[in-house]
Amino acid sequence: MIAGRVEGLSDDGLGIVRAKKKPVFIPFTYPGDYVEVHGTKRRFGRLLARDFALLEHSPLRQRPRCLHFGKCGGCLWQGLKYGAQLELKGELFERITGINAPIKGSPKIWGFRNVSNFIVTTEGIGLKEYGNPLGVVDLKECPVFSKRTPEYLRSLTGFLRETGLSPWNLRAKSGEVHYIQVREGKFTGEVMVNLIAHVEPSREVREAFKDYFSFATSLYWSLKADERDDPRGEATLVKGKPYIREHIRDVTYLIHPNSFFQTNSYALPLLLKAVEGFTGGEKVLDLYSGVGTFGVYLAKRGFRVEGIEINPFAVEMANRNARINDVSATFKVGRAEETPIGDYDTVIVDPPRKGLKEVAELLVKSGIEKIVYVSCNPKAFKLDYERHLKKAYRIENALLIDMFPHTPHVEAVVELRRRLGF
Incomplete structure (x- = not known):
């Protein structure tokens, strides 16, 4: 048994108690908590508590709103006061990157997520259990997603009961229905329901699907051809x-089941405003442009935007978003690492979690005056900057936007300016 006070947090937001030999990492605990650890397991080279008791509460604690807190893997920090969340996010970002940056909180910290992927299994329907890849929390609610979560889950339960379709078995990797994805337009009220299944629906199943989800603005059935545990499939409109549409300030975005869109509609205006504030000149290259989230917004403000994205479907969506907003922005299919960096005033990069890698060296050689780097992975940003970008660019400004309340994650917007004489 190990007992002690949580002294700090790991980079991924776990409480740390110092033991004699090695530190113990404890989920759902915060600085100032006093805990008693009864069992540990070794994971990724560190000791993770799997059985512990909270004996004394930190003054940073608050009562969590969700009844599933402490088991569900969605919200490690829901038991932490929101002001403390923001302060600790800033500290973690500075510890990882060396950058002291102000942080802006989310305008809403409940009901802010515009998408949730609920796994449908023999163990229940909901979200993964923290630290257990085969465990599922059978949800009754999800206050960070929507007040309507119980309605969505009841509809699915009734649909499965009537049709007899089997939920996915995580151990056997078999079953018919694997995920249900629900998206909400927070500012439009539109709802998209997308069922991810391993079978095509019969006529009777399609009719039952329409009946149980009659409230949906957009109803999809996605055929999943592999056993991978992710909410992806070939989407067919039912x-x-x-x-569905989402309105962010004066921009309308179209959202499809296969679209990536920032998950917090309420904090997205803050993120867009930060990118706009760091963007200089007139001509902008939007690398990793996705569905045009940044590019269309900037074009609406008078910038001339060209975007590059590897996913052809995302490019189609980006150009469609440009047309419905009547802006001058063009998006093309291409690999970021093969893109000629021409005569642009600013390049915006919002890379995958792994970071820029070889694209960073391309930017160093480009002669571009300014880069706006958007990232939710501070370790990837640090590697890109220290290994490549630092040679030609200095950090001019940085701002953190809390797109992910109740988690350790934060979105960073960093303005990089070319060094004189480079």
């Missing part, structure tokens, strides 16, 4: 509109 009923309603092919897209």
